[in-house]
Amino acid sequence: MNLEQENIELSKKIFAGLKLAYRKLYEKRAANNETVIISVNGEIKRVPAKDLLKDYIKE
Numbered sequence: 001m002n003l004e005q006e007n008i009e010l011s012k013k014i015f016a017g018l019k020l021a022y023r024k025l026y027e028k029r030a031a032n033n034e035t036v037i038i039s040v041n042g043e044i045k046r047v048p049a050k051d052l053l054k055d056y057i058k059e
Contacts, residue, residue: 026053 001009029036029049036049 023053023056025049026056 026036026049030053034049035046036052037044037046038052039045
């Protein structure tokens with residue numbers, strides 16, 4: 001395996017870990033009926049975690 005392939009595999013693992021971490025965050029916040037602060041096109045918004053979790057599961 002060359003260096004480029006190793007970097008691609010590492011990137012995939014990192015993004016998978018981030019996706020899992022975000023999902024856990026949204027699930028925990030949704031269980032407590034809390035909001036999450038996110039940036040949408042540079043605009044800061046407070047969004048209910050349940051809404052984000054619904055959209056996140058669809059992906």
